[in-house]
Amino acid sequence: MSHVFIRTASIAGLALALMMAALTANAAPNGRALYENNCSSCHGVNGKGGVGVPLSLPSFLNSVPDSYLEKTIRYGRPGRVMPPHPTLSDAQIKAIVSHLRSFSNGKVPATLEALVKGDIKRGKKLYAQNCSSCHGANGEGGQGTGVTFSRPRDLPVIAPAINNPGFLLAATDSMIKATLMNGREGTPMKSFLKAGLKEKDIDDIVTFVRSFEKIKPSANRIVKNNESPVLVYDSQSDLKTTVENVKNAAKAENFRIIRVQDFENGLVKKGTESNREVIVYFCNFETLNNVLAVDPRVGLFLPCRVTVVEREGKVQVMSINPRYLSSMYNNDELDKFCDEMYAIYTNIIEEATL
């Protein structure tokens, strides 16, 4: 009797578990939760912007089709901070877009794939006259990446890089045309129809902008897989001498020594720290100020630091590799700084280990 009961209960339990699994699998993704987990840290809980650009501007939401938002989330903007989201499903991305739409009650424009055909030579001339002062001569966008610290606080956006492959893939010709014709209220982007251009002129500009697709992506982008996370050199001197060498080499590179400490300082009871690892912290505040303007998340590099380690009589000097870390940020402007910092770190360590 009890065996029959147990078997029946087991079958009922299994059926219930399968039903729950099926319900979970069929449940629509929660756009709000997905937005909060994937987007809000940069764009703000209510889409008002922050490190990332504001998404809740009605003039933005009401002028871009769902396909633009979906492709932007999927592919991001290579080199311009906005990361791709390769692991989100199509349904999850649609759910996020649906949540974005809740920020504004306007009509959603349809995706129109028809190509705009204009005169590319004329478009180039008109672009130079009307667009390049904000978007750059080759569509590279306004200076800075748009993240908060690099954007004047009174500006909601920096002119986007319209030559970015992510943008060109996401934006249809009709969307670019509509933006040129209507402008974006609440941003510096004005209506060029009201400014005096004819629709034919705008078609020519759209055709020129579309030609940015032929520009090859920057070959300078740092590829994470090519870099080691750390720089490690053997020193010819003892630990104490090497620490002094690091300090002198950092000063020679125009850095101020801000702190020299045992590695374990603050982690263990005072007086019990190992004296076989010493950290030299140094800083150049002008460089620091400039790099924070490029990307405020860069604190993971900070403060500049070299660690001198002694093991069995051998001394090594090591640091993070700025080029490796830079690849986490998807920020071309930061890559340039990191190339410079890579050279500085290697100079300091090489000088200290001679």
Place this chain on the structure above:
Amino acid sequence: MKNLLAIILLVMVANPGVASESEGLIIHRSTQTFPEAMLALQTSIGEHGYTVSRVQRVDIGLTKSGYKTDKYRIVFFGKSSEIRAVKQSQPQLIPYLPLKIVIFSENNETLMVASNMTQFAVLTQQKDTRVLLERWNNDIHSIFTDVK
């Protein structure tokens, strides 16, 4: 041309090295003001069993040098036994230790950034260390959730 662009971008996002770029950083926003979030952060770090070894006041250094900045701090933390074990057996991880969380104000809210520690598993073959990196990563997520 659009199809070609899509293929190029698909290859880029499908490449594990490139895809992990967006996973290398853990970023969280707290709707608390900076002082509240800072207090909650240090409390949560302690509650997770870690010791805060130092707080680097980047904003103070910048201000003293004549630059304007919002509140910007770096919190260093770790468990002495774990850190000692790792730096002994895996010294190549030393430049990324102790653990750190960057915290800075953005108007009335606060942003926190940390490295995804699991990416440094490439520096070690030791299973124990890889498991530890995974746990550190989970703890950072848990700490951020507390502060959120």
